[in-house]
Amino acid sequence: MRVKICMFMLVLLIGLLAACSNETENGNKQGTDELKMLEVEFQVPAKSDIGETIELKAIVTYGDEKVKDADEVQFEYWEKGNEEDSTKIKSNNNGDGTYTAEVSFDTEGIYEIYAHTTARDLHTMPKKSITIGESTSADQE
Template identity: 65%
Template sequence: MKKIISVLLLFIIIVNLSACGNSGDNNSNQSSEQELKTLKVEFELPEKADVDETVELKAIVTYGDEKVTDADEVEFEYWEQGNQEKSTTIEASNNGDGTYTAEVSFGTDAVYEIYAHTTARDLHTMPKKTITVGEGVNNEQEAESHEHGHGEQADVFGMHFIEPEDVKVDEEVELAVHLQLDNEPLRDARVRYEIVSANSEKHHWVETEESSPGEYSASFSFDEATEYTMTIHVENDEGLHEHEEYTVVVN
């Protein structure tokens, strides 16, 4: 009788261990499937257009094999090449089928650069394309293109700082920036915020953490009601060193 009970207990233990193993495999498979899913944006626009011609900008958004019909935000930001500080941003219309579109026209002969800023599934991506309008580059752009056109084509670096709104003194605010290199999230970079008050030369250096692929964030509280200059410094082990300057107004 004792022998039978022992055999039964051994059988039950083996069954339980097998079930746990299968459960672990399932969890592992589910985790792997989650890791394989990425946010992708196919950005469509013509290569050329006439001055003042209406042009459609289209972003096709997918997450893994799934069409994203409920993106949190899709915006197109465009500017004349060499003048990104004078960019224009327009919100895209959600067509309900995973596509997001907007219509624009360009008023001068130039090469324009355009980001398709897309936020969905707690991720952000911003593919970049160019369009030649009219006769294209002006003399200044052509000279710049010739000057930098020798050798291999440089990697395309992109930075999108999410500017905080209604910032109050001594209230903690999250500062976040999205980075890309060649239209892919820039991972494993060292990103720091250098923050300087208009009333002081004191520099605050704030280290960030990569909260999701290509997104770097940190919390900070501003101690004066004034204008702050914030420079975002980006470096990585491959020799990348970029920085851009922004302004944050604190009330």
């Protein structure tokens, strides 16, 4: 009787181990897909003159795929040290994974800019700085 119980337990254990295997019928392992990340290459000039129109550009990718249909790409900017007084502007979807907006600054200073980006149920907000006029360069701080 003990032998039959041991044999039954052994068969049951082998069956459980086989059921817990993460291999598909084709022999490929599941879960080995690369984790895709939402990434934004945020392009802003390092320096500009007062009143000059500059282009803010976000290149949005999800893994190797360019995101042509982001839920939102919005730029937010403020003078350094004065984040409470920020301005938000919507971007233009260029249909090729790039999102742009134009802005100009009326006063000299260092400005910080976020590219708020939401796509594929993910959100990221890279930040850049720009120096307007003859202020101390954002790179020197």
